[in-house]
Amino acid sequence: MRRFDTYTLWSLRGTLVLFVALFGIANVRAQDPLPSWNDGPAKQAVLAFVKDTTDKSSKKYVEPADRIATFDQDGTLWTEHPLYGQAAFALARVGEMAPSHPEWKQKEPFESVLARDNAAMSKFTEADWMQIIAVTHAGMSTEAFQGLVKGWLANAKAPRFDRPYTDLVYQPMLEVMKYLRTNGFRTFIVTGGGQEFVRVYSEQVYGVPPEQVVGSSIATTYVNTNGKPVLMREPKPFFIDDGPGKPIGINLFIGKRPSAAFGNSAGDTQMLEWTQSGDGAHLMMLVLHDDAKREYAYGPAANLPDTHVGTFSEALLTEAKQNAWIVVSMKNDWKRIFPFDE
Amino acid sequence: MRRFDTYTLWSLRGTLVLFVALFGIANVRAQDPLPSWNDGPAKQAVLAFVKDTTDKSSKKYVEPADRIATFDQDGTLWTEHPLYGQAAFALARVGEMAPSHPEWKQKEPFESVLARDNAAMSKFTEADWMQIIAVTHAGMSTEAFQGLVKGWLANAKAPRFDRPYTDLVYQPMLEVMKYLRTNGFRTFIVTGGGQEFVRVYSEQVYGVPPEQVVGSSIATTYVNTNGKPVLMREPKPFFIDDGPGKPIGINLFIGKRPSAAFGNSAGDTQMLEWTQSGDGAHLMMLVLHDDAKREYAYGPAANLPDTHVGTFSEALLTEAKQNAWIVVSMKNDWKRIFPFDE
Numbered sequence: 001m002r003r004f005d006t007y008t009l010w011s012l013r014g015t016l017v018l019f020v021a022l023f024g025i026a027n028v029r030a031q032d033p034l035p036s037w038n039d040g041p042a043k044q045a046v047l048a049f050v051k052d053t054t055d056k057s058s059k060k061y062v063e064p065a066d067r068i069a070t071f072d073q074d075g076t077l078w079t080e081h082p083l084y085g086q087a088a089f090a091l092a093r094v095g096e097m098a099p100s101h102p103e104w105k106q107k108e109p110f111e112s113v114l115a116r117d118n119a120a121m122s123k124f125t126e127a128d129w130m131q132i133i134a135v136t137h138a139g140m141s142t143e144a145f146q147g148l149v150k151g152w153l154a155n156a157k158a159p160r161f162d163r164p165y166t167d168l169v170y171q172p173m174l175e176v177m178k179y180l181r182t183n184g185f186r187t188f189i190v191t192g193g194g195q196e197f198v199r200v201y202s203e204q205v206y207g208v209p210p211e212q213v214v215g216s217s218i219a220t221t222y223v224n225t226n227g228k229p230v231l232m233r234e235p236k237p238f239f240i241d242d243g244p245g246k247p248i249g250i251n252l253f254i255g256k257r258p259s260a261a262f263g264n265s266a267g268d269t270q271m272l273e274w275t276q277s278g279d280g281a282h283l284m285m286l287v288l289h290d291d292a293k294r295e296y297a298y299g300p301a302a303n304l305p306d307t308h309v310g311t312f313s314e315a316l317l318t319e320a321k322q323n324a325w326i327v328v329s330m331k332n333d334w335k336r337i338f339p340f341d342e
Numbered sequence: 343m344r345r346f347d348t349y350t351l352w353s354l355r356g357t358l359v360l361f362v363a364l365f366g367i368a369n370v371r372a373q374d375p376l377p378s379w380n381d382g383p384a385k386q387a388v389l390a391f392v393k394d395t396t397d398k399s400s401k402k403y404v405e406p407a408d409r410i411a412t413f414d415q416d417g418t419l420w421t422e423h424p425l426y427g428q429a430a431f432a433l434a435r436v437g438e439m440a441p442s443h444p445e446w447k448q449k450e451p452f453e454s455v456l457a458r459d460n461a462a463m464s465k466f467t468e469a470d471w472m473q474i475i476a477v478t479h480a481g482m483s484t485e486a487f488q489g490l491v492k493g494w495l496a497n498a499k500a501p502r503f504d505r506p507y508t509d510l511v512y513q514p515m516l517e518v519m520k521y522l523r524t525n526g527f528r529t530f531i532v533t534g535g536g537q538e539f540v541r542v543y544s545e546q547v548y549g550v551p552p553e554q555v556v557g558s559s560i561a562t563t564y565v566n567t568n569g570k571p572v573l574m575r576e577p578k579p580f581f582i583d584d585g586p587g588k589p590i591g592i593n594l595f596i597g598k599r600p601s602a603a604f605g606n607s608a609g610d611t612q613m614l615e616w617t618q619s620g621d622g623a624h625l626m627m628l629v630l631h632d633d634a635k636r637e638y639a640y641g642p643a644a645n646l647p648d649t650h651v652g653t654f655s656e657a658l659l660t661e662a663k664q665n666a667w668i669v670v671s672m673k674n675d676w677k678r679i680f681p682f683d684e
Contacts, residue, residue, distance in 0.1 A: 195594075209407060210597030248564055251562065270566070
């Protein structure tokens, strides 16, 4: 065995120090779990929350079984402007079904949909939408409905971006979801939208399995004909998972209070309140749509009129300030909006 | 290094063979995942199901994400005779609340409860029970309700066995649940009983976390007073997870079809049908209460009158035979009934 002289040993030591330094830096860079976030209070809040909840010596430590994070979908995980994806699906279905419903040409709300009268559609009431949902989302089995959603997703293109709706998901939020899961959290979608609709793509798009999607639902009936049972979707609402319905849905479906909740509109207020009022660590975040260049600006960030989309209102901004909820500026906090952005 | 002569080597080899043989046998014994089951078609069916669903080369292989098993509770996981645990809780609550309700002494169904008139109680209608549930299970927050259930569980004793209700769980079923979980299945309780009631003890007693308990529920309302939000339990039913409600609840809460389902009464029929009609491997089992000596005999196994308890009827036994569902005889298939049995 060759013996090293002092010079060789020192040289080796130097190389080692340099190697560790370089490797250490490279490693820290490679390990940034939120690369699409600009450094700032929002990013720091997520990092601090994970540190606190997973550090056994912290007073804010949360047992793995209780690590629950809930995410609104429309406007929080994917683009909701100018129309919810699910509303676009419903309107497309009206068009497809129209040939078998000649009476729709003289019957609202269908008449306006078929005439593509955006001004009239923007004034649709909840009852109008319920009529549209009833004919487009019901009267079929759950499997048949899932098939329709799959077919639509494969072909529909969102306005402005001319891409599938499922492309318009927010890369920084995907990173937060993944980072939380890596740290033992289970990520749930808690959406005012249709539970059965979102479940069709939640696993593939968000990494959230169907059983972790809580949403609004319509009544189903069990029908067993000749040993081939199906669940038939009925044209009546069963559960509205919005506003106060969100904590109700969380308790019903999960039975545990989240430690972290993410939303973007007035319909998420109660979910954030509910999260904040639990024991231990909390993280409450709201996505503010203030980036007209890369996505859309609406709510308090623009003078766009509120449509049926439950936007981030001035009132919500006030409550967020009072409760120290973290408002994420898409413009300032996010380096990248969509996975396809450079 | 000392060299071994031939004799020593042969002797070592013999010892090794003996060791492997002994260790192998001991290991197989230690690894019997269902030690409380007598060998027979029921035990073999469970073992074959797990082998098929977890063997990638099997046509019946099930992806880990889709490994779902659902279990009825009353009469399937714990004793339901002569009264459901939750009914006993409700009756005890009536007794506790009676001093503040002097009018109950002349008002049915409370009068019969307070008089411990078992004959009258056995004739209670669903409306009678709903009245009892309304006063005993509602008008309080979810947290307050959980506290009441905890308190009752800690003190109440089941008839005949004079033990806490949560002692009267079936050891063979605990073994099946654990065996399935060890093999990547998620075990869900799908009960006609109260979801919020069962969630109080499901983790401790069955190893099933609250979010994997699907059950009947009453409506809740979100009330936020001074930043201290609560969910108030209202005296009206929200969802009845029984009969056709079981597949509906499974679709609603899980969004996946189970590969295995376990029940014991007519209220489980549709859950088993739903499980059987899915793709891939299935296991459908019904627990038959035919052991008057160690537990109770009722349903087709005895001439006990059907009470409000949804028993295993002759009609169910016929359907089980037609569909090749496996009927588990507590008397013949189970070596041990309760964990406390010798």
